[in-house]
Amino acid sequence: MERFDVVRLLPLLAPLVLLQLGLLVAALWDLYHRERVRGGNKIVWAAIIVLVNLLGPLAYYLFGRED
Secondary structure: OOOOOHHHHHHHHHHHHHHHHHHHHHHHHHHHHOOOEOOOOHHHHHHHHHHOOOHHHHHHHHHHEOO
């Protein structure tokens, strides 16, 4: 059995990591600059954005923003 080689996976994982970081920063930036969010609690949305990888920022953009 071949040993797991992390170097081979880096080209596949790098775009996902960059996407995650980009969404995380953009969602937190948007949350910080908004007066109101659905549910009314920015702290809860910040925790969801940070703790739920990839899906947290997407959930915020889909369900948390008030227009």
